[in-house]
Structures are given as C-alpha cells and as structure tokens.
Amino acid sequence: MECCKNGCENGDAGHNGEHVVDTFKASDVIIQRAGSSGEKPDPSNLVFGTVFTDHILSIEWTAEHGWDKPVIKPFQNISLHPAASVLHYAVELFEGLKAYRGEDGKIRLFRPKLNMERMLRSTIRMCLPTFDPDELLQCILKLVDVDQDWVPNSTSASLYIRPAFIGTEKSLGVKKSSAALLYVILSPVGAYFKTGSFNPVSLWAEPKYVRAWKGGTGDCKTGGNYGTSFFAQNEAMALGCQQVLWLYGEDEKITEVGTMNLFIFWKNEDGEEELITPPLDGIILPGVVRQSILDLSRKWGEFKVSERYITMENLVEAVKEKRVKEMFGSGTACVVCPVGNILYKNENLHIPTMENGPKMATRFLNSLTDIHYGRVDSDWAVTMS
Amino acid sequence: MECCKNGCENGDAGHNGEHVVDTFKASDVIIQRAGSSGEKPDPSNLVFGTVFTDHILSIEWTAEHGWDKPVIKPFQNISLHPAASVLHYAVELFEGLKAYRGEDGKIRLFRPKLNMERMLRSTIRMCLPTFDPDELLQCILKLVDVDQDWVPNSTSASLYIRPAFIGTEKSLGVKKSSAALLYVILSPVGAYFKTGSFNPVSLWAEPKYVRAWKGGTGDCKTGGNYGTSFFAQNEAMALGCQQVLWLYGEDEKITEVGTMNLFIFWKNEDGEEELITPPLDGIILPGVVRQSILDLSRKWGEFKVSERYITMENLVEAVKEKRVKEMFGSGTACVVCPVGNILYKNENLHIPTMENGPKMATRFLNSLTDIHYGRVDSDWAVTMS
Numbered sequence: 029m030e031c032c033k034n035g036c037e038n039g040d041a042g043h044n045g046e047h048v049v050d051t052f053k054a055s056d057v058i059i060q061r062a063g064s065s066g067e068k069p070d071p072s073n074l075v076f077g078t079v080f081t082d083h084i085l086s087i088e089w090t091a092e093h094g095w096d097k098p099v100i101k102p103f104q105n106i107s108l109h110p111a112a113s114v115l116h117y118a119v120e121l122f123e124g125l126k127a128y129r130g131e132d133g134k135i136r137l138f139r140p141k142l143n144m145e146r147m148l149r150s151t152i153r154m155c156l157p158t159f160d161p162d163e164l165l166q167c168i169l170k171l172v173d174v175d176q177d178w179v180p181n182s183t184s185a186s187l188y189i190r191p192a193f194i195g196t197e198k199s200l201g202v203k204k205s206s207a208a209l210l211y212v213i214l215s216p217v218g219a220y221f222k223t224g225s226f227n228p229v230s231l232w233a234e235p236k237y238v239r240a241w242k243g244g245t246g247d248c249k250t251g252g253n254y255g256t257s258f259f260a261q262n263e264a265m266a267l268g269c270q271q272v273l274w275l276y277g278e279d280e281k282i283t284e285v286g287t288m289n290l291f292i293f294w295k296n297e298d299g300e301e302e303l304i305t306p307p308l309d310g311i312i313l314p315g316v317v318r319q320s321i322l323d324l325s326r327k328w329g330e331f332k333v334s335e336r337y338i339t340m341e342n343l344v345e346a347v348k349e350k351r352v353k354e355m356f357g358s359g360t361a362c363v364v365c366p367v368g369n370i371l372y373k374n375e376n377l378h379i380p381t382m383e384n385g386p387k388m389a390t391r392f393l394n395s396l397t398d399i400h401y402g403r404v405d406s407d408w409a410v411t412m413s
Numbered sequence: 414m415e416c417c418k419n420g421c422e423n424g425d426a427g428h429n430g431e432h433v434v435d436t437f438k439a440s441d442v443i444i445q446r447a448g449s450s451g452e453k454p455d456p457s458n459l460v461f462g463t464v465f466t467d468h469i470l471s472i473e474w475t476a477e478h479g480w481d482k483p484v485i486k487p488f489q490n491i492s493l494h495p496a497a498s499v500l501h502y503a504v505e506l507f508e509g510l511k512a513y514r515g516e517d518g519k520i521r522l523f524r525p526k527l528n529m530e531r532m533l534r535s536t537i538r539m540c541l542p543t544f545d546p547d548e549l550l551q552c553i554l555k556l557v558d559v560d561q562d563w564v565p566n567s568t569s570a571s572l573y574i575r576p577a578f579i580g581t582e583k584s585l586g587v588k589k590s591s592a593a594l595l596y597v598i599l600s601p602v603g604a605y606f607k608t609g610s611f612n613p614v615s616l617w618a619e620p621k622y623v624r625a626w627k628g629g630t631g632d633c634k635t636g637g638n639y640g641t642s643f644f645a646q647n648e649a650m651a652l653g654c655q656q657v658l659w660l661y662g663e664d665e666k667i668t669e670v671g672t673m674n675l676f677i678f679w680k681n682e683d684g685e686e687e688l689i690t691p692p693l694d695g696i697i698l699p700g701v702v703r704q705s706i707l708d709l710s711r712k713w714g715e716f717k718v719s720e721r722y723i724t725m726e727n728l729v730e731a732v733k734e735k736r737v738k739e740m741f742g743s744g745t746a747c748v749v750c751p752v753g754n755i756l757y758k759n760e761n762l763h764i765p766t767m768e769n770g771p772k773m774a775t776r777f778l779n780s781l782t783d784i785h786y787g788r789v790d791s792d793w794a795v796t797m798s
Binding site for chain 1: 460461462463465469488489490491492493494495496497498499500501502503504505507538539540573575577579580583584585586587588589596598600620621622623626627628629630635636637638639640641642643644646647671672
C-alpha cells in the first residue's frame with residue numbers, strides 16, 4: 029500500500045489478513061436525491077463559500093472495514109463524536125477546484141486530476157487512508173451532475189468544488205485515525221473581480237509570522253496551514269493591507285501571498301525578461317493555476333521562466349531600478365490577482381503592475397478563462413457529458 | 414478587548430455598538446442531567462481517552478450575540494455544518510489537565526489556572542473569541558462535580574479533562590470565524606506506567622520533520638501542531654522507536670519529545686550538575702509539568718537549573734563522556750517519562766537514565782503525585798469542596 033512506504037500504517041488491517049477496501053469506486057455511488065432544490069442565487073451578489081447546493085458526497089472509512097460505498101445525499105450537517113481527531117488534532121485536508129458552464133452550455137472542470145493527486149499527497153502526509161484519485165474524480169463528476177442546475181449560467185461565475193477529508197477517530201490518543209470521512213460540497217461563486225477589471229491588492233511583508241517551513245506541511249493542503257494564518261492576516265488588515273506576503277528565512281525569501289502562489293514578471297539582474305515564482309521545495313503549495321501559468325509560459329517560449337526564490341532585498345532593489353513590471357498572485361478563486369503595493373518595514377513599496385497593463389497578468393487570465401468557458405479547446409478541460 | 418491589541422477583530426460587534434457578551438460566566442451554567450449514568454470502567458485496563466463520562470460542557474459564541482450561557486448536558490455528538498471552519502482550516506485548540514481523587518477522598522486539580530491561561534493564549538493566536546479564564550475554570554469544576562463519580566478511586570488513575578475550542582463559521586472564506594464552540598469532555602484514565610515502575614522510551618532523532626518553527630504556533634496548543642506529527646511518529650515506530658525527538662535548526666537543537674517537554678540532567682561543559690530544558694522562545698509548548706519541574710528544582714536549590722538549548726552534537730559528546738545522567742519527557746499524561754535510547758544517524762545512543770535510578774525523574778514524579786493525591790499540602794492543588 030502506498031501509505032506503508034511512507035511510514036504510515038493504514039495497511040494494518042490488511043496486513044493482519046482482514047478484508048479491507050483499498051479504494052472506493054465511483055461505480056458504487058449511491059444517490060439519495062433531495063426532495064426539493066434550493067433557490068439558485070444571483071452569482072453577481074455572492075459572498076465566496078456561503079451558499080451550498082442540494083447535495084453532499086460522503087465517503088466513510090474505518091480501519092476495520094476499509095472504504096464504504098460513496099453516497100450522494102441531501103446536504104446536511106455532519107455529526108461528530110466530541111473526541112473526533114479532526115476537532116482536536118486537525119486531522120484534516122481539503123481541495124478547491126471549480127466547474128464552469130461554458131458559452132456552449134457544457135460544464136467543464138479545469139485540470140481536476142492535479143487536484144485529486146494533490147489531495148492524495150495531503151492524505152498520505154496526514155496519515156489518512158489512501159484512495160484512487162481517478163475514482164474520486166468520477167464521484168465528484170457524479171455529484172456535479174446531480175447538482176448541475178447550480179453551475180451558474182454565466183462566464184463570470186462558477187461552481188466551487190470543495191473536497192474535504194477529516195479524521196473521525198473517537199478517542200483522544202495522539203495517533204493515526206482509525207476512522208475517517210471524505211466529503212465534497214459545492215458552492216456557486218461569483219466573479220472574483222466584480223467590476224470585470226482587476227483590482228490590485230496591497231500586501232504586508234513582515235517576517236515575524238511564517239506560513240510554512242522545511243519539514244512541515246506547507247506543500248500540502250492541510251487545515252493547519254490555514255487557520256494559523258488568520259492572525260497575521262488580521263494584523264495585515266489592521267495596517268490597511270489586504271493580504272500577507274509570506275517571507276521565509278533570515279534573507280526574507282518571498283514565498284506566497286495570502287492563500288495564493290506568487291509571480292513576478294521583471295527584468296532580472298542580467299537584463300533578461302523573466303517570469304519568476306518560488307520553487308516547490310517543500311514550503312510552497314503546488315498550485316494548479318501556478319503550474320498552468322508555468323506551462324503556458326514555457327509553451328509560449330517568449331521570455332525566461334524560472335522557479336527560484338528572490339528575497340525582499342532583491343525585490344526592493346529591482347523596484348528602485350524600475351525592473352519590476354508585474355507582480356501577481358495565482359489561485360483557483362481569482363485565477364490571477366495583481367499586486368499594487370507592499371508595506372515593508374513601515375514603507376510603502378509601489379509595484380507598477382497596473383501601470384504595465386497588467387499585460388502579463390491579463391494574458392494569463394484570458395488564456396485560462398478561455399479554457400474554463402470552452403472558448404478555446406484544451407486537454408486541460410474535462411468536459412462533462 | 415485583549416484580542417484587538419493583537420490584530421484580531423473579535424471586538425467588531427462591540428465596536429459597532431451592538432451588545433455582545435465578553436465572557437461567559439460560571440454562575441450562568443445550565444445543568445441538564447443525563448437520565449442514567451454509564452458504567453465506570455476499571456482504571457487499570459483503560460486505553461487513554463477512549464471512555465467518556467455522562468456529560469459535556471458546551472459554550473457557544475457568535476460574533477452577533479457574543480457568548481451564550483454555558484450548558485452542562487448529556488454527552489452527545491456535535492453537529493457541524495460541512496463548511497465549518499474547524500473542518501477545513503483547523504480553527505481549533507485544546508487543553509489537557511486532570512482531576513485526581515486523593516487518599517482523603519477529595520478531588521483535586523493541579524495548577525489548572527496555568528491551563529486556562531494557556532488556553533486563552535491559544536485562543537488569541539487562533540483569532541477565536543476571548544473569555545475570562547477563571548470563569549472557564551469554575552465551569553469546568555461544575556462539570557467535574559456533576560460527573561464526580563467518574564473520578565477514579567485510585568491513586569494511580571485520574572479523570573482527564575479535555576477542553577476544546579473550535580471555529581464553527583459556516584462558510585469557506587479563509588477568515589476569522591464568526592461562530593465558535595468551546596466544549597469540555599472528561600475521560601477516566603489509568604496509570605501511564607501500568608507496572609507502577611518506569612518504562613524508558615526510545616526516541617528517533619531525525620531533522621527531516623520539524624514540529625514547530627519561529628513565527629508559527631509551537632507555543633500554543635493548536636490542533637495543527639499535533640495532526641502533522643503523526644507522519645513522523647509512524648516513521649519512528651516503523652524504526653522500532655516509540656517517540657520522535659524533535660530537532661530544530663541546522664545545528665539540530667533538541668526541542669521536545671513526542672508530545673512532551675524534555676529535560677536533561679547532566680554534568681555540563683563546566684562540570685556543574687545541571688537540569689536543562691529548552692527555553693520558551695516560541696517553538697516550545699509551555700507545559701504545566703515543565704513549569705512545575707522548574708519551580709520545584711529552583712525551590713530545592715540543589716543544582717543549576719537552566720532553560721537553554723543543547724544540540725544533538727552536545728548531547729552525543731556528553732553521553733560519550735558519561736556526563737548525561739538522566740533524560741526524561743514531562744507531560745500531563747505520564748508526569749515524567751524516562752528516555753533510554755535515541756536512534757540518531759542510524760546509531761543507537763544509549764542514555765543511562767534507568768541506570769541512574771532514575772533518581773531525579775523519580776523525585777519529580779513522587780513530588781508531583783504527592784500533590785495530586787493530597788499526600789502533601791500545596792497551593793498548586795485546587796481542592797473541590
């Protein structure tokens with residue numbers, strides 16, 4: 029079993045000769061339809077992640093019996109034992125992806141296998157039971173199909189898909205969960221940029237809070253990476269900034285922004301045009317949009333593309349020398365999010381992203397949304413039949 | 414409000430002039446008694462944290478209305494919205510303390526205010542709403558009183574008290590929870606060392622996994638610190654060790670062991686007898702037993718007591734020079750837990766803790782359990798009337 033190689037013991041029951049189920053299967057999905065359907069919201073007025081569809085996909089696992097059959101059932105609360113390991117030891121991880129209704133009326137998901145594979149990696153890191161990521165994708169497609177009326181009929185909105193996986197062990201021992209629940213909920217979401225144009229964000233760069241570190245879980249989508257960030261985020265907001273620019277190490281390497289990956293388009297130290305983003309060295313979340321921006325850039329072959337760090341010192345110098353053209357975050361929610369200012373050591377560092385178009389950020393946004401909404405054919409889109 | 418000073422915005426509603434309740438009060442506790450009481454287990458056969466008492470203390474909070482009245486009610490599952498922030502972003506923290514039934518039949522808690530104050534610090538770090546720690550202690554005493562028959566009548570067992578505090582925000586936005594639930598459950602637990610004597614543990618010292626880091630939450634009892642440790646713990650067990658010895662930095666500073674603080678009693682570089690434990694610099698959990706061992710040692714005044722780091726290199730050298738006498742973990746579960754071996758760079762480093770008595774570990778264990786069970790009077794004991 030995958031997990032055993034990594035020091036986990038999810039295969040215990042199997043090793044003892046008992047019958048356990050190694051993965052759930054989409055062909056086993058049981059559908060229990062809701063009696064009625066909720067009112068579909070106007071996507072232009074939605075607050076992210078506050079409205080949910082009629083159904084939830086729920087897949088239970090126990091060490092004793094392995095995976096149970098997946099069930100699509102009416103959206104409902106989850107009942108947990110007060111000692112459940114998710115509530116005490118943050119035995120939890122999640123994913124985020126979207127279903128888009130294209131101009132042709134068809135529903136597409138964007139590179140969902142990357143999400144499923146990342147979820148499996150997070151699962152192994154948290155010592156939860158493994159599964160076949162293709163089977164999970166097929167289960168999710170069934171859920172989206174059941175709730176397909178909830179996919180907004182708008183090319184500036186989408187249906188956000190949130191898989192979550194939690195430990196439900198009913199005891200307080202600090203140990204691998206012997207029970208778990210994988211579930212998926214769906215939430216219609218509006219355009220990230222309401223006006224249709226970019227609104228640049230201001231960042232707070234402060235080394236006293238650290239998002240992730242070598243030997244930790246920064247490259248996995250575990251819950252613990254997120255809740256611990258609220259404190260710094262609130263301090264950023266109190267200082268008039270919208271997001272935290274997370275730094276790392278004594279040399280203050282630039283890592284991520286808020287909950288997004290970060291890109292800088294600049295003229296580098298050698299005078300070359302270069303798109304740069306931090307490398308996947310263990311502290312950076314391997315974002316699907318991040319990967320897609322890198323893939324597009326390399327396909328275009330028009331400028332240098334690098335996965336390497338730059339420090340705050342490098343950035344400040346480059347801004348002073350007017351070598352920085354654009355800086356933007358990337359993520360599923362906004363696709364790309366331009367950066368306009370960085371508050372650093374009580375000084376405001378202006379990033380001329382907007383003054384420069386933002387040409388590069390717009391090009392990525394358009395290239396990706398063209399795929400999302402089926403305006404351009406791409407094998408990155410998984411089209412529902 | 415405390416929280417506002419720290420960058421949080423829990424006072425928002427208050428700032429807007431609405432009426433919110435700043436803390437719950439023990440005098441408001443509503444008691445809903447269970448119809449019948451569960452069977453009390455034999456404490457000598459208990460697996461830690463698997464059996465629970467008849468009641469749960471539950472205190473709800475919303476940003477809109479502040480704290481609700483505390484309720485002691487029959488032990489029951491917790492119903493959570495599938496988007497609850499505890500399930501996605503690990504908005505959660507906990508505490509652990511014990512109630513002991515002394516030889517005089519009276520029930521005592523050990524320095525519970527230290528737990529309540531630490532819980533408040535964890536609460537602020539996780540941007541959950543603050544409360545008066547004295548009121549929480551009084552609520553917990555009421556819960557223990559209602560379930561007092563569950564406090565084992567044994568001086569080698571106790572009632573483990575587990576306060577937990579979770580974010581129950583019903584939306585997927587990565588932001589401070591606007592709803593939360595503080596609850597407390599109780600679990601009778603047996604002796605940590607079943608034979609009554611010490612069993613030394615073997616540790617795996619490996620720098621590739623890091624428990625906590627500067628700028629993170631290592632000094633708070635947040636869920637995220639624990640679930641992320643399972644992976645390394647499983648790898649330790651696969652290598653025949655029982656716990657992880659957590660290292661930090663390129664110089665491999667010794668920090669904690671498993672979920673315990675760590676002490677070394679040795680002859681230091683200058684030939685002095687010294688008790689040493691890592692300092693509270695942000696990555697070390699400020700344990701109640703840790704503090705008590707330091708306090709006792711300083712009161713005794715018989716040897717040097719230091720809060721400072723030593724590295725693996727220092728330790729290996731000291732073991733070779735036969736300067737290390739004892740090494741032990743400290744925590745609420747075991748009080749003190751002797752260390753016998755460390756697996757480091759594929760070599761077994763023997764620590765002669767047991768050969769040396771363990772004189773110091775036993776002295777701490779006896780001094781503390783004498784207070785727990787009322788054999789010695791101490792203002793560290795809070796005796797229930």
